[in-house]
Amino acid sequence: MVPVANIMGIPFPKLTMDQTLSKLSEIVEQNRSSLFHVITGNPEIVMRCQHDAGLRSIVDEAGLVTADGIGIVLVSRMKGGHLPERVTGCDLLIRLLETGNRNRKNWSFYLLGADEETSLKAAEAIGRTYPNVTIAGRHHGYFTPEEDEKIVEDIRRAAPDFLIVALGAPQAELWIHTYRSRLNAKIAMGVGGSLDIIGGKVKRAPKVWQDMHAEWLFRLINQPSRWRRQLILPRFAVSALLYRER
Template identity: 65%
Template sequence: MTDYSNIMGIPVPKLTMPETVARIQGVLAERKRKLFHVVTLNPEIAMSCQQDAELRGIVDGADLLTADGIGIVLVSRMRRNPLPERVTGCDLLFELLEAGNRSGWSFYLLGADEATNRRAADLIRQRYPGVSVVGRQHGYFDPSEDERVAADIAAKRPDVLVVALGAPKAERWIHARKDRLQARVAVGVGGSLDIVAGTVKRAPAVWQRLHAEWLFRLLNQPSRWRRQLILPRFALKAILYKERAPARQS
């Protein structure tokens, strides 16, 4: 039975990366066509869920949540109900590619610009020869093309649909079309295709071990500073968050 840590009212399962990958492997082994939606929960999504009922419904309805970032993990520790480790969208993508390379999974890549998307697909084919990239689509398509893109994914029937449209756009896009995508697992991975393609540099291992990947990104992409302002706000609100008492029955 899975244990959970409460992050601003959102129950996040206490799973390590190997346990998360194993759960997804189990889903794929069942060969069911019902889409399994994985949401990589970051502070931005958790904060938005407090005012956005539609997004909260999407998160509550997801098949699996992961702790995307050290901020989520640190808050769980401060609230004395610790998550074991972070399971970021980027790390999860690489782990799924490794597992897919061994098991012959098929992937569809949705997101990033055309050059980045194409390069990511090419590099995946080179580095993971056991993986099939059955389709791809850059993320700068017009909303009027949503159904065309969804139909292309459905026609390709990938084992894993990788959606790099940014959060929470990816989560909304998957949820709105989950009954017709014909993918078996769908996961939002933020800007991870940029890292796969090498257009954005991943923080060195030492920065990752120090949980300072966010600082590395900020130093290399100063334009992110406005977005990073959410982190201290999230930490304060999440630590002080109080569960709402259930409504009394009349």
């Protein structure tokens, strides 16, 4: 049993990135009958779970919740939980691609999200950089509810090892949960704006910013329109530190 750190009632397993990769590698090699849902838990999701019972239920039922952001890690340490490191959706996706490419297991990925041009560029970039993995299919993220059935059927036919959903939080989590019994994928996870980064639409913070845990600041400087979303960070820090875990 993996020990967990509770953040506002959400259990985050104390897993490093390497341990998370090992766990998912084992799962994808199994003949599972049900989809394994990975939620990259950021402060926005944790805060929303406090008043959204439906999302909280989805998080509670997930196979794995990772610490998506340094804020989650720092709060856990301040409260004695000591999560070892952050495991973000973008980093996890890239490491999965690297692992699949290196081990030549022909892992397959279905990409759902981003605009059409970015989706295509992301698929092309993955094909060039990781030739030993397969893009089983893709679809942009600007679809209507009426198109859900067509997309679900496309994913079902593709039967990917990994369904990568870049619809933003919590839309990705809700969409995966709604159709999880019909997706015919082994693992599904929301990855925020990762396809925008892989497709070259958004520039990721240089490694020095990442090492300083200031990636959020780099994004805010380069995308000032995000300031409203960033307000969640101080609210989360205060709320989480004052929260009395049951």
